[in-house]
Amino acid sequence: MAYETRLASLMSYQKGRVDVIDDDPKNYAFSNIFEVASLAKPFEQVAVAKNFEYVLEAVRAEGTSGWRAAAHDQSALVLDGQVEFTFKTLAEGHPLPDGGSGGVPEEAAGTLVGRVVARRGPLTLLPAGRAYRLASPAPAVVLIQTVAGPDTQFRWAEICQTA
Amino acid sequence: MTVTGATPHGEVHEPNEFGYQSFSLGEFHFSRDEYFAYVRWPTGHHVMSADAFLRALQRDVAWEFFYGIVNFDGVVGTVNHYGTVDLFAGRYNDAYRRAELDHVENIETPVIKDTFAAILSDWTNEGFDPFASPEETGSAFGPKNGDNDAAITRHRVTARRMVSLPGDEPLRDDDNGHPVNRMFADVDQDEPEVYAEPGFEAEVGSFNLFAYLSRSPVTWNPSVVSVCRESLYCPTTEEYILPIIHGNDRAEWFVQLSDEITWDVEDRDTGRKRAKVVMKAGDVAAMPSDIRHQGYSPKRSMLLVWENASLKIPQLISSGKFPTQPVEF
Incomplete structure (x- = not known):
């Protein structure tokens, strides 16, 4: 028997739901990454999950992002489209937020560290202390494993099932 | 609810007529036959299908009792306290609690892990992989027939x-x-x-x-x-x-x-x-x-x-x- 693995994309996704028996659906903060990305501006970092200081951010990658960096490792999972990640050294002493990523001015991104080109499925390390940027010629969707930072957007009431 | 205060230890007993050893952990007793796993404690007893019991036991052992509670079903399971583990029966079952038939023993993690690993090893027959999907494994049932230690101790x-x-x-x-x-x-x-x-x-x-x-x-x-x-x-x-x-x-x-x-x-x-x-x-x-x-x-x-x-x-x-x-x- 041939099986079909059902993935999803910005153009084609189906959303499940919380069927309440005796509960409040808000307890489950139920959302869909593709729906969130479809409503987001390019490179907005919208939290779709939060566990104390840690978050998962849904990002609509479209065009080329600014340079960013974090004091800790992060990861980026490409869920739709193709994304090119470019990594550079970070100017010594450039301030970084305690948690999450912060913007990095062009002049603080130094020499090339490496590049990754990822289509749907790859998990890419965004290494601590390195500048990185994302580029995608067409809308793509990325899930970032990180810590809540200055640019993390919290929109639970807009993105989650409430009834 | 009964709670045992002493530090329980594990014991292994001779194989029964089906070839399976039985095990004691404090006042809990575990045994199996061709189809079922049996759990006894001072205020009650419970039975599970052997395959379901082994699939649950496999996860509890491999995950070192995971985060929080691993319920094997609605009656028996473990609570991880990250250094010790509660082994319970009926603790998270409303009927058992109200009837005061539930039982909990707090056990040093290495003791319960060793005993659970020994049960898993003895009760898992050749060809049965508790981590595999039902379509991709042999049978858990029947009299004792070899082992599958390579599968149950695979790298995590x-x-x-x-x-x-x-x-x-x-x-x-x-x-x-x-x-x-x-x-x-x-x-x-x-x-x-x-x-x-x-x-x-x-x-x-x-x-x-x-x-x-x-x-x-898996x-x-x-x-x-x-x-x-x-x-x-x-x-x-x-x-x-x-x-x-x-x-x-x-x-x-x-x-x-x-x-x-x-x-x-x-x-x-x-x-x-x-x-x-x-x-x-x-x-x-x-x-x-x-x-x-x-x-x-x-x-x-x-x-x-x-x-x-x-x-x-x-x-x-x-x-x-x-x-x-x-x-x-």
Whole structure:
């Protein structure tokens, strides 16, 4: 028997739901990454999950992002489209937020560290202390494993099932 | 409820007529025959199908009692206190509690782990793999017939930084015994293009997580593939039914990467039904810290389980300093 693995994309996704028996659906903060990305501006970092200081951010990658960096490792999972990640050294002493990523001015991104080109499925390390940027010629969707930072957007009431 | 105060220890007893050893752990007694596993304690007794018992036991041993509560079913299970473990019967079952027939023993983790590992080894017959889907394993039933220690002690992936980085957990391929699963034959196996400047090879890394998961030989076994401080990505492939009912001591999050899973959600302490959560590819949902859940996956699916491994969390939640749901809005 041939099986079909059902993935999803910005153009084609189906959303499940919380069927309440005796509960409040808000307890489950139920959302869909593709729906969130479809409503987001390019490179907005919208939290779709939060566990104390840690978050998962849904990002609509479209065009080329600014340079960013974090004091800790992060990861980026490409869920739709193709994304090119470019990594550079970070100017010594450039301030970084305690948690999450912060913007990095062009002049603080130094020499090339490496590049990754990822289509749907790859998990890419965004290494601590390195500048990185994302580029995608067409809308793509990325899930970032990180810590809540200055640019993390919290929109639970807009993105989650409430009834 | 009865609670044993002394430090329980494990004992092994001679094989019965079916060839299986029985085991004592404090005042709990475990035995099996051709079809069933039996659990006895001072105020009651319980029976489970041997295959279901072994599938649950396998996870409890491999996960070192996981986060919070591992319910083998609605009656017996364990609670992880991260150094000691409660072995219980009826503790999280409203009827047993009201009838005062529940029983709990707190046991040093190495003692219960060794005893559980010994039960798993003795009761798992050749050809039965408790981690495999029912379609991909032999029978758990019948009189004792050899063992399958290679399957029940397989390596659990725990990346230190990220799978595929130099010195970290390796990728899966045909050559290291990880063929693509029959239900993921259509999953793209291309790896990303990775270019590292000389000297930066340890920092520039990427791997095809979907391809990696398509080659997982086991089901319902979250394994760490990337780390962000105490934030752990623990993806897993799911088919048929989660063999335990996981009771949370912290919120955990699910990101459905492919296909579909239906979760039955119950009150953690009583088993009262609270919700069903249907998750499709791209869906994200929290499992609050006061529930227990069991998943049903009709076709092998990819699930990203996201955990916060901080040891401070259970106390923060149980003391009321942090709510049971991870976000409020």
